[in-house]
Amino acid sequence: MSDTTNHPMLVVLRHAPHGSSWLREGLDVALVGAALGKTVNLLFLGDGVLALRSGQQHGPLGQKGTHPTLDMLEMYDIDTLLVDSEALTQRGLTVADLQLPASPVEAVSLPELFAQHSPIYSF
Amino acid sequence: MNYALLVQGAPYSQQAAHSALRFAHALIVRGHTLGTVFFYHDGVYNASRLAAPPQDEPHLVEAWRQLHEDHGTSLLVCIAAALRRGIIDEREARRHGKEGYTLEAPFELTGLGQLIDVHTSHDRLVTFSP
Numbered sequence: 549m550s551d552t553t554n555h556p557m558l559v560v561l562r563h564a565p566h567g568s569s570w571l572r573e574g575l576d577v578a579l580v581g582a583a584l585g586k587t588v589n590l591l592f593l594g595d596g597v598l599a600l601r602s603g604q605q606h607g608p609l610g611q612k613g614t615h616p617t618l619d620m621l622e623m624y625d626i627d628t629l630l631v632d633s634e635a636l637t638q639r640g641l642t643v644a645d646l647q648l649p650a651s652p653v654e655a656v657s658l659p660e661l662f663a664q665h666s667p668i669y670s671f
Numbered sequence: 672m673n674y675a676l677l678v679q680g681a682p683y684s685q686q687a688a689h690s691a692l693r694f695a696h697a698l699i700v701r702g703h704t705l706g707t708v709f710f711y712h713d714g715v716y717n718a719s720r721l722a723a724p725p726q727d728e729p730h731l732v733e734a735w736r737q738l739h740e741d742h743g744t745s746l747l748v749c750i751a752a753a754l755r756r757g758i759i760d761e762r763e764a765r766r767h768g769k770e771g772y773t774l775e776a777p778f779e780l781t782g783l784g785q786l787i788d789v790h791t792s793h794d795r796l797v798t799f800s801p
Contacts, residue, residue: 557787573712573752580783667790669677670798671712 556587556628558665561596565614566607571599574671575617582624589628589665590621592650597635602647618647630661674698675707675793677786678714682731683724685801688717692734694797699742706793707745708735709786710778713801715753718746718778739777750780 559578563570582588592600604615621627633652636642643650653661662668676695680687695705710717722732738744754763757773760780764772774780789796 553791557790569712576751577711577783577786581787584784584787586787667796669786670800671679 552666555664555666556589557581558589558591558662558668560591560593560668560670561599562593562671564595564598565604566609566611570671571596571614572612572617574669575614577669577671578626579617579620579624582626588624588626589630590626591630591632591653591661592635593632594635597631597639597641600629600631600646600648600650601641602645604647615647621648672794673704673706673792675709675789675796676705677709677711677789677796677798678717679710679712680799680801681713681716682722683728684713687799687801688714688731689729691799692729692731692738694799695738695744705738705742705744707747707789708738709789710746710748711752711783711786713756714799715748715756715758718748718753718758718774720775720778721773736777746778747781747785748774748778749783749786751783753780 559574561571561574565571578588578590599614600618604613606613629648629650630653631643631650633654636652643652676691678688678691682688699705717731717735719732724730735746739746748758753759753774759767759769759772760774761772763780
């Protein structure tokens with residue numbers, strides 16, 4: 549196996565907030581990884597880009613919501629947020645609509661991105 | 672190689688757990704080691720000791736337990752994901768004032784930190800999600 553010990557960890561978030569617990573439980577893995585001293589990068593793919601949309605509120609379902617967790621990322625030194633640029637466009641969004649600064653990535657660059665990370669957790 | 676599996680699908684609802692189990696058996700047949708199975712998200716339901724599937728269907732909980740018995744595979748269940756879904760061992764049940772419990776050895780409630788550690792202690796981590 550190639551030496552991946554110095555690679556940053558990647559958490560891939562593919563689900564929108566509120567509809568399921570995928571986003572919250574994925575972010576939990578990112579926070580625990582960071583708390584254990586790993587360098588953690590986040591990739592918001594597909595519907596996952598909606599997680600970053602600014603202006604979110606707590607829903608009527610009694611869920612905590614994930615937007616307060618996003619505000620905590622900086623405290624955990626999670627500052628590389630990558631966002632699927634095609635998914636943003638498809639949903640009528642630009643990076644200016646997002647709650648936090650995020651770098652758009654193109655689908656063609658994903659294989660290289662995955663190769664640079666280990667482990668990769670997908671939610 | 673020493674493998675770890677991350678299982679995130681509930682048994683019987685979706686294919687993820689069934690596929691994970693088949694993969695587990697296949698890699699052992701090929702001479703690899705299955706060190707750990709980590710259950711997260713709805714995958715924690717795989718640990719329910721109260722599962723009672725019909726006799727003509729595979730018994731997933733029993734199959735995971737058998738992996739532990741035959742091959743020493745650790746069966747780790749994320750405590751945060753499990754407790755809020757009612758997957759709870761005797762000790763936690765007492766602590767929360769519950770009468771029954773739904774998880775027992777060889778399944779173990781553990782923190783998410785163990786999932787992060789799995790990466791350093793195993794050669795491969797393979798995820799099975801619905």
